[in-house]
Amino acid sequence: MSIDNVKEALDRAVNNGVKTLVVQPTHLMNGYEYTDLVNELAQYSDAFEQIAVGEPLLTSDEDFQAVAKAIVDATAEYDDGKTAIVFMGHGTEADSNGVYAQMQTVLKDMGASNYFIGTVEATPSLDDVLKMVQEGDYTRVVLEPLMVVAGDHANNDMAGDEEDSWKSVFTAAGYEVEVVLRGLGEMEDIQKLYVAHAQAAIATLK
Numbered sequence: 001m002s003i004d005n006v007k008e009a010l011d012r013a014v015n016n017g018v019k020t021l022v023v024q025p026t027h028l029m030n031g032y033e034y035t036d037l038v039n040e041l042a043q044y045s046d047a048f049e050q051i052a053v054g055e056p057l058l059t060s061d062e063d064f065q066a067v068a069k070a071i072v073d074a075t076a077e078y079d080d081g082k083t084a085i086v087f088m089g090h091g092t093e094a095d096s097n098g099v100y101a102q103m104q105t106v107l108k109d110m111g112a113s114n115y116f117i118g119t120v121e122a123t124p125s126l127d128d129v130l131k132m133v134q135e136g137d138y139t140r141v142v143l144e145p146l147m148v149v150a151g152d153h154a155n156n157d158m159a160g161d162e163e164d165s166w167k168s169v170f171t172a173a174g175y176e177v178e179v180v181l182r183g184l185g186e187m188e189d190i191q192k193l194y195v196a197h198a199q200a201a202i203a204t205l206k
Contacts, residue, residue, distance in 0.1 A: 022201055023053045032093075138175065
């Protein structure tokens with residue numbers, strides 16, 4: 001399967017005579033990669049009459065509320081009072097890493113106190129999440145990626161059999177562990193939110 005990278009897609013749009021370009025990133029947050037995309041689009045400003053760029057998934061307070069509700073609704077079947085539901089994000093060195101702590105706060109404020117957010121490469125770390133889970137009276141842990149696609153990190157860092165994977169660490173800590181390899185992009189409510197962001201970008205066009 002051949003899939004264009006950003007430059008290839010932009011060049012193809014130019015060659016196809018596109019005048020108005022709407023770009024909806026599937027990024028989770030306004031981090032380094034989102035900034036790179038915006039900068040790359042800026043290099044094509046003369047190639048199109050108009051360019052509109054949609055916002056990442058987690059941008060406004062309303063976005064956080066909508067995503068929190070979506071992940072709670074999607075995992076309702078596991079919510080039995082004895083299960084900690086842990087979502088693993090990627091994490092970043094950018095300031096936007098704060099979205100994970102903000103999501104944790106939103107979940108807590110909506111009463112989803114058995115939901116926990118951690119990251120692979122930043123904070124909260126796996127150790128941080130394990131400590132939070134151990135403070136509760138849980139016997140089971142459900143692991144799911146807080147990523148648009150359940151890719152390499154989800155399959156290896158979260159669900160792998162290595163002793164340092166999230167599954168292995170929670171199992172070693174005495175929990176019954178269930179892994180859900182499902183990206184956020186598979187949830188219909190998340191898809192609708194991306195569509196709404198794209199529509200908001202279209203609405204900015206003249």
